[in-house]
Amino acid sequence: MTSLVGYARRCASQFASVSEKAKYVPRRSLLYVPASSEKMLNKVPLMKSDCVVLELEDGVALTSKAVARSNAVKTLNQLQGSMLSCFELGLRVNSFASGLLEDDLKELSKAEVLPAAFMIPKVDTPEDVATIYDLFRTTFGANRITDSPTRLVIWIESARALLDMPRIVSSVINLHRNSGFFKLDAVVFGSDDFCADIGAIRTAEGLENIYARQRFVTVCKAFQLQAIDSVYIDLKDEEGLRESCLQGHSWGFTGKQAIHPSQVPIIQDSYKPSAERVEWAKSLADAFSMHQQGGTGAFSFRGQMIDRPLLLQAMNVLQMQERIMGGGL
Numbered sequence: 001m002t003s004l005v006g007y008a009r010r011c012a013s014q015f016a017s018v019s020e021k022a023k024y025v026p027r028r029s030l031l032y033v034p035a036s037s038e039k040m041l042n043k044v045p046l047m048k049s050d051c052v053v054l055e056l057e058d059g060v061a062l063t064s065k066a067v068a069r070s071n072a073v074k075t076l077n078q079l080q081g082s083m084l085s086c087f088e089l090g091l092r093v094n095s096f097a098s099g100l101l102e103d104d105l106k107e108l109s110k111a112e113v114l115p116a117a118f119m120i121p122k123v124d125t126p127e128d129v130a131t132i133y134d135l136f137r138t139t140f141g142a143n144r145i146t147d148s149p150t151r152l153v154i155w156i157e158s159a160r161a162l163l164d165m166p167r168i169v170s171s172v173i174n175l176h177r178n179s180g181f182f183k184l185d186a187v188v189f190g191s192d193d194f195c196a197d198i199g200a201i202r203t204a205e206g207l208e209n210i211y212a213r214q215r216f217v218t219v220c221k222a223f224q225l226q227a228i229d230s231v232y233i234d235l236k237d238e239e240g241l242r243e244s245c246l247q248g249h250s251w252g253f254t255g256k257q258a259i260h261p262s263q264v265p266i267i268q269d270s271y272k273p274s275a276e277r278v279e280w281a282k283s284l285a286d287a288f289s290m291h292q293q294g295g296t297g298a299f300s301f302r303g304q305m306i307d308r309p310l311l312l313q314a315m316n317v318l319q320m321q322e323r324i325m326g327g328g329l
């Protein structure tokens with residue numbers, strides 16, 4: 001099969017930022033696996049969630065943090081580099097404010113390999129970002145955390161963080177650019193902690209979070225980051241989960257958190273680009289290439305004005321499609 005991304009990349013080769021996206025990691029669903037449960041951890045190799053998260057934070061009781069940390073190290077040593085059914089095996093540590101992060105990192109530094117993504121909840125201020133970086137540097141040593149393929153995913157979970165989100169995200173991006181710290185790829189909206197923080201009552205319709213989710217997704221997209229939507233906690237309500245996914249997808253979210261394996265197929269299916277969307281993206285990339293060769297930057301395509309941002313959207317679709325098809329997910 002001709003590579004869709006290779007094709008689109010050739011069309012767009014004049015843009016460095018387009019080719020930088022080559023290592024796109026789809027994260028339609030992020031499935032939490034509490035690392036305190038060996039039974040659940042044993043299922044990780046066969047899990048078909050785009051991203052599987054070894055969970056040390058709220059999915060693990062305070063009394064089980066030590067066992068969860070040591071299970072996580074074992075799992076990383078056993079599984080990283082082996083054939084997994086997911087695209088990414090990440091690990092969510094405890095927040096800086098919990099006072100547990102330092103112990104998490106000390107234990108994790110014993111692992112021979114780092115997770116494919118470090119995931120950091122409750123990042124509330126740009127100052128948190130600086131402190132978290134210092135903790136990583138002192139615990140792992142600068143060498144292990146500099147210019148590493150490990151990605152970073154952070155959670156926004158409070159009113160303060162939501163309002164300060166552009167500065168928080170900028171701080172993380174600048175740490176990557178200036179110090180070579182892990183590259184920020186995605187941001188997750190921690191809806192449950194957010195509701196607790198603002199005193200909202202969580203409802204099935206989610207009206208209480210509309211403003212927050214729309215601001216959240218806008219900021220993610222302003223920084224060209226993946227935007228991961230809320231958890232859907234009603235495990236039995238498949239229809240409600242599907243509606244919530246379709247709404248999130250249409251608002252610009254790129255994926256959703258999952259707490260149970262049964263949620264994964266519904267989420268992944270809802271966030272898969274449709275055949276029409278793939279056809280649109282491929283044709284647009286084709287037209288873009290033709291117009292670039294003719295010296296035109298903006299042009300009209302199927303009644304819409306097209307310029308570089310639309311090409312980037314098309315690239316997202318093609319990269320997602322290629323990874324999903326290539327990965328058999």
Ligand SMILES: CC(C)(COP(=O)(O)OP(=O)(O)OC[C@H]1O[C@@H](n2cnc3c(N)ncnc32)[C@H](O)[C@@H]1OP(=O)(O)O)[C@@H](O)C(=O)NCCC(=O)NCCSC(=O)C[C@H](O)C(=O)O
Pocket residue numbers: 031032033034039040041043055058059060121155157189190191192193194230231257259260261
């Ligand atoms: C919610 C659960 C506690 C339910 O678990 P359980 O009662 O065991 O469910 P089932 O009997 O239906 O399970 C069937 C089998 O599937 C396995 N299972 C279930 N969940 C998982 C999982 N997440 N990963 C791997 N395997 C799983 C069971 O072991 C059963 O196996 P078997 O007996 O062999 O058939 C549980 O699903 C769970 O703990 N989920 C994760 C909870 C969690 O991590 N929460 C924190 C993250 S959410 C969050 O923090 C959001 C954000 O930060 C915010 O603020 O909004």
Ligand SMILES: [Mg+2]
Pocket residue numbers: 058121157190191192193
């Ligand atoms: Mg949370």
